[in-house]
Amino acid sequence: MGLLDYYRQFEGMSEEEVNAELREQAAERRRKALTRVETLDLSLTTWPELPHPRIVSAITFVARRGLHRYPHLSASDLRGALAEHHGVDPERLILGNGAADLLSAATRALLEPGQQLLTHWPSYPLYPLMARRAHGHAVRVADTGVDALLEAVAREPDVRAIAIASPNDPTGELLAAAELRRLLETLPAGVAVLLDEALVDFADAQPTSTSIELLEQHPQLLVFRSFSKAWGLAGLRIGYAIGAPGAGELLAELAPDLGVSEISQAGAFEALHSCSELMQDHVRAICDERPRLLAALRQRGFTVADSQANFVWAAHPTLPGAELAARLARAGVLVAAGDALGEPRHVRIAIRSESATDRLLSTIDKAA
Amino acid sequence: MRTDPSENGGLFVGRRPGTAPVRFRSLPQRGGDVRQRIDGSIATIMLAAITLLCLLCWGPIPIACLWLGSQANYLTGSVSLGLLVSFAALFALLFGALSLMKRLDNAWILVRRAAGYDQRTGVLGRIFAATAVVCALAFLLWFLVIHGPGTSLVARGGGN
Numbered sequence: 001m002g003l004l005d006y007y008r009q010f011e012g013m014s015e016e017e018v019n020a021e022l023r024e025q026a027a028e029r030r031r032k033a034l035t036r037v038e039t040l041d042l043s044l045t046t047w048p049e050l051p052h053p054r055i056v057s058a059i060t061f062v063a064r065r066g067l068h069r070y071p072h073l074s075a076s077d078l079r080g081a082l083a084e085h086h087g088v089d090p091e092r093l094i095l096g097n098g099a100a101d102l103l104s105a106a107t108r109a110l111l112e113p114g115q116q117l118l119t120h121w122p123s124y125p126l127y128p129l130m131a132r133r134a135h136g137h138a139v140r141v142a143d144t145g146v147d148a149l150l151e152a153v154a155r156e157p158d159v160r161a162i163a164i165a166s167p168n169d170p171t172g173e174l175l176a177a178a179e180l181r182r183l184l185e186t187l188p189a190g191v192a193v194l195l196d197e198a199l200v201d202f203a204d205a206q207p208t209s210t211s212i213e214l215l216e217q218h219p220q221l222l223v224f225r226s227f228s229k230a231w232g233l234a235g236l237r238i239g240y241a242i243g244a245p246g247a248g249e250l251l252a253e254l255a256p257d258l259g260v261s262e263i264s265q266a267g268a269f270e271a272l273h274s275c276s277e278l279m280q281d282h283v284r285a286i287c288d289e290r291p292r293l294l295a296a297l298r299q300r301g302f303t304v305a306d307s308q309a310n311f312v313w314a315a316h317p318t319l320p321g322a323e324l325a326a327r328l329a330r331a332g333v334l335v336a337a338g339d340a341l342g343e344p345r346h347v348r349i350a351i352r353s354e355s356a357t358d359r360l361l362s363t364i365d366k367a368a
Numbered sequence: 369m370r371t372d373p374s375e376n377g378g379l380f381v382g383r384r385p386g387t388a389p390v391r392f393r394s395l396p397q398r399g400g401d402v403r404q405r406i407d408g409s410i411a412t413i414m415l416a417a418i419t420l421l422c423l424l425c426w427g428p429i430p431i432a433c434l435w436l437g438s439q440a441n442y443l444t445g446s447v448s449l450g451l452l453v454s455f456a457a458l459f460a461l462l463f464g465a466l467s468l469m470k471r472l473d474n475a476w477i478l479v480r481r482a483a484g485y486d487q488r489t490g491v492l493g494r495i496f497a498a499t500a501v502v503c504a505l506a507f508l509l510w511f512l513v514i515h516g517p518g519t520s521l522v523a524r525g526g527g528n
Binding site for chain 2: 001
């Protein structure tokens with residue numbers, strides 16, 4: 001380096017040069033932003049959007065008012081609102097830290113060590129786990145019909161409870177009200193039915209209140225619902241259980257010892273109070289999109305269960321679920337491979353918007 | 369509702385205007401300690417040269433130009449030509465000196481950076497103003513005390 005060059009290297013850039021460079025960098029960022037395609041995550045069953053600002057404001061209000069206190073154990077406001085929403089006595093409804101927590105508590109309350117919990121399979125992976133935590137055994141029934149459950153009850157010596165997800169996660173199948181009634185009427189006394197309706201808001205094949213109506217005649221039925229799916233409040237971990245008239249004693253056993261967080265109560269109450277229509281809009285969009293996705297996948301040779309949930313359970317004609325999921329992931333679309341959910345041939349694909357369906361289908365056409 | 373006070377939508381930069389760091393085309397490779405000390409000395413010499421040039425602007429250059437004009441007047445007998453030569457020389461020398469000082473000032477910035485200082489601006493303006501004040505005071509001293517009313521008063525006082 002020459003003497004003058006040595007000193008010239010300390011020359012700063014002029015303002016014009018700096019501005020030109022910044023403009024070029026900004027243009028480059030814009031170019032990249034326009035060409036970048038965000039990953040489309042269809043692997044989760046939770047609602048993909050942020051909660052409504054009113055819900056966040058309600059939570060913030062409660063948080064500012066005083067987190068130094070314990071929450072109200074009775075949660076009478078939310079219980080009252082939910083009871084009114086479902087047309088039941090508030091004494092028949094309890095809140096929990098998510099429907100899963102209540103299901104787990106119900107299993108512990110019902111099962112003696114060594115007794116059995118019956119469940120369809122594939123289904124929600126928590127069911128076998130909660131049977132184990134209650135020192136019992138899970139009996140998995142591969143057939144999804146009610147007859148298979150009744151046969152298993154007759155065959156197995158010590159079935160104490162049946163856990164049914166309706167719509168079922170991951171298959172999306174809904175247990176028809178008539179079938180549920182037949183199951184309840186045929187079951188021997190002493191076998192309880194834990195009906196997990198976390199996804200029932202997405203069902204349009206029958207009114208969502210049918211199971212709650214069945215509670216009037218069938219005290220062995222417990223219905224579990226959640227704010228995690230259609231209401232889009234998975235982070236609050238709040239759900240509730242509804243029992244038959246006179247089931248107060250059992251419900252009291254399921255309730256969390258120290259109640260449900262006041263923040264969760266506030267979010268759920270506000271959602272119920274002011275976001276019901278928004279939730280219905282979300283559900284309607286899913287229900288409108290679901291038949292199109294089902295038909296398009298079947299047209300491509302997929303085996304697809306009749307879903308009443310916000311996802312479909314599909315098997316590619318040739319590819320295993322994990323391989324299909326990996327190929328789609330490489331193309332920027334995430335789906336849940338079935339091996340972790342109990343059936344390796346399948347994938348679980350969440351239903352989103354029309355454009356998401358279009359992108360999924362075009363990615364399947366290219367990648368699979 | 370936005371609640372993050374640091375989120376201003378890009379409206380403000382996070383520092384006061386004019387305090388941006390110097391951006392180089394490529395990262396400068398500074399010399400060793402000895403080289404930096406030498407560069408520091410060179411920068412001091414350059415600063416002295418700038419100061420000297422500034423001082424020249426406030427006395428010697430105008431006087432030299434007047435002398436040139438007087439020589440032209442003496443040789444040609446033309447007062448107008450003398451004035452013309454004086455002003456032409458004054459403009460040429462003053463602007464030449466200013467241009468030279470500006471170049472020196474820019475070079476001084478680079479040498480100071482090479483010497484390890486975060487030198488962002490030149491020093492010419494401050495030296496120019498300082499030398500103007502010094503020369504004005506010196507002129508006043510000469511005009512009022514040494515050669516002007518002061519000496520007359522002293523002489524008058526002495527006569528009384």
